[in-house]
Amino acid sequence: MSLKIRLARAGSKKRPYYHIVVADVRAPRDGRFIEKLGAWNATLTKEEDRVTLNAERIQYWLGHGAKPTDRVLRFLDQAGLAKRDARNNPTKGTPGKKAQERLAMAKQAEEEAAAKAAEAAAAAEEAPAAE
DSSP: OOEEEEEEEOOOTTOOEEEEEEEETTSOTTSOOSEEEEEEETTSOTTSOOEEEOHHHHHHHHHTTOEEOHHHHHHHHHHTSSOOOOOOOTTTTSOOHHHHHHHHHHHHHHHHHHHHHHHHHHHHHHSOOOO
């Protein structure tokens, strides 16, 4: 039986509240779970006590092979119960393929406009001044 420490939503509509539970991976998100290990009130500000954890039981389940999800692992890392490796995605901020094509087209149009303006300025210098 493969175990996960994950979130189970319990709040009403537009009022998210999550239970941190240990459950079988085959169980539905808000369905059957083995044990409740804490809670996360997402509506509270960061200064308030948003996350409550039962550290002793979390250590027990981690010792028995339960794998936390990414969000739960963030909470455990903040509490000092588990270590979360920093992620590195250097391509995250780069624009997509279509956006890069649009940028290239805009740059090309800008260069063409600058070239036409330079030609017009050169032609105006060569033409005799009308007096």
